[in-house]
Amino acid sequence: MDAENLSKLVIDALEGLKAQDIVTIDVADRTSVTDFMILATGTSSRHVQAVADNVAEKSKEAGVMPLGSEGRGNSDWVLIDLGDVIVHVMTSQAREHYDLERLWSEPRVAQ
Template sequence: MTTQAHVIKTQMPDPAPSPEAILKQVHLALEEMKAKDAVEIDVRGKTSIADYLVVVSGTSTRHVKSVADEVVKFAKKCGVMPLGVEGEREAEWVLVDLGDVIVHVMLPRVREFYALERLWTVGDQPPEDSATV
């Protein structure tokens, strides 16, 4: 009695898109939804949680949620499944974690209060020269 070996063909998964490719999809989604005041922050070397943060405003809680949903939809188009989406119920601040890129969609008053852009860019600008007084 002879046994035959079964050949199983496997395919290597597609390589993960680069952070820049993810950013491109994020910006396309933001443009599609007419999100306001998008700021992209390069956090490489400051944290290991992501390479980029994108902070953007929505005009209402419904708009904030819709913008976040569109970011998820566009990310999935390029093969990126979100690691998590937080804050959808209240929709004043929705965080979409795409791994190398984290997107914060916020109401303007919430964005102003938390000032993430300031928090993540402190020390990036060279100090003003005080000798020119």
């Protein structure tokens, strides 16, 4: 499955369990590790876990086995590595603290 279709599958899985503030960042030109990072917010640690489990389950059903995951259990941040797509599901507090959108955004050129 190509990266764009995998991203769509992930977004559908996130939306299926009511993840909030879903953002896709194209990082293909900034890293060789992955093509897309998808960030989503869960309302609690339990919701973060349920959303991440749904992403892993839906990707497996589509024939894409996760290469790994971090943050399982009672965590405020779960990462799922699907190769061409890396998924971050976080509580709003963790997302605000780590601010991955800012870290991976395009650099601004001074004018």
